[in-house]
Amino acid sequence: MPDSADAATPPPTHASDLPVAVIGAGPIGLSAAANLLEQGLTPIVFERGESVGAAVREWAHIRLFSPWQYNIDPAARRLLEPTGWTEPRPTALPYGRELVEAYLEPLAAIPAIRETLHFMNTVTAVTRLGMDKTRTKDRDTTPFLVRVSSPGGTTDHVVRAVIDASGTWGQPNPLGQAGLPAPGEEAVSELLTSALPDVVGAERDRFAGRTAMVVGAGHSAANTLINLGQVSRNEPGTRVLWAVRGSGSAQRLYGGGDLDGLPARGALGSRLKSLVEDGVVELITDFTITSLARSGSRLAVTASTPDGVRILDVDVLVPATGFRPDLGILRELRLELDPAVEAPRALGPLIDPEFHSCGTVPAHGADVLAHPEKDFYLVGMKSYGRAPTFLLATGYEQVRSVTAAIAGDTEAASRLQLDLPETGVCSTDLGGSCDAPAVPLTDADAAVAADLGGCCSAPELLTIGVPTGTAHGRSGDPDC
Known part of the structure; x- marks a missing residue:
């Protein structure tokens, strides 16, 4: 790769030989890498942090509401099982630290995944090779150019598609x-x-x-x-x-x-x-x-x-006012975003927290997440913009569908299978938290939960995210 952004890496003869860029090495980003590998595609993952799960490590002391059985991507599990990895007890509620140490780190250690990871690599822009936002001719068949800043300098990477799983953790809503x-x-x-x-x-x-x-x-x-x-x-x-x-x-x-x-x-x-x-x-x-x-x-x-x-x-x-997506790096792309929540336009009405809760958001994939910019997708928390109703399991299904679409398997991309139970409280201020770093459960909380019937005896899908607050205008953080 060149050390300067003055010259991008020459694209291969066929665009299909190019890698797919994944922005972010958190749970959804690594899920994207696993699913791309399963589709026979080559991922290249850019992570601004020093390791996988950099954002999760910042709330490592927080326990999730969702049990392990919903926190592991199926494609990632298929990669992990042959390595002798011991899957955590399905009904246990992990802390953020455990999510990293028992799942993300073992997944990142698998050679096929490890070779795709580029740490301390911050994506500063995504565009089309040789054309800005205003150019239309041959746009859909032109590779993407992803500009990345690292300790070694600035590098341009040419890729066939881009999956932005960078989340919203680094973009907190202001207090005013x-x-x-x-x-x-x-x-x-x-x-x-x-x-x-x-x-x-x-x-x-x-x-x-x-x-x-x-x-x-x-x-x-x-x-x-x-x-x-x-x-x-x-x-x-x-x-x-x-x-x-x-x-x-x-x-x-x-x-x-x-x-x-x-x-x-x-x-x-x-x-x-x-x-x-x-x-x-x-x-x-x-x-x-x-x-x-x-x-x-x-x-x-x-x-x-x-x-x-x-x-x-x-x-x-x-x-604790929530988060919002960083859209600045995508300025040269043709996006269609919902004017209220800043999610993909077709997804916005389905997740607007004023009308929908965690359990009423339907399963959705590539069709709903698509933009006018072909083969570019927002997934995970960032796909939900400012809405705080995101579920980790939803993100895994997004990624499965999107990677199938990039691979050209339209049938698999449109076949959605995700059952989200209605919680009945997500539309309220406190109960509506269904966002990024999930909300914690202390040991004392666990005891209370047991008295209420036990969250481990009948686990439900839960959110992973950082709560935002309705009190501050439907931010992208998990406090509804």
């Missing part, structure tokens, strides 16, 4: 109103955490004995609030504030409780409700952040409320 950053937000970034901080573990000292504010109304917010409740009861002086933009009944924030099809998730909402009722967590509704500023060593959060301007000083703020 109307989808914009709050004035001063960037200047106080060191007083803000990630969406899912390790409150009871590595980052405990940042919260113990301090005032913490969690902003958001989804599962990631709930998880952090429950963990902060534990810290508060053990560390005097710890104050926990929960700010949401929405108003109305607080019951909507707690999800389906024991009516949830996933007992573990229902238990999460029930525990959060108890913390609020007991005064451990102070719930503040109708709270629209208008500015952030330093107040000595603390953070002054200014908000608009029905009673006027309110200013609260906190020591640390957790922005």
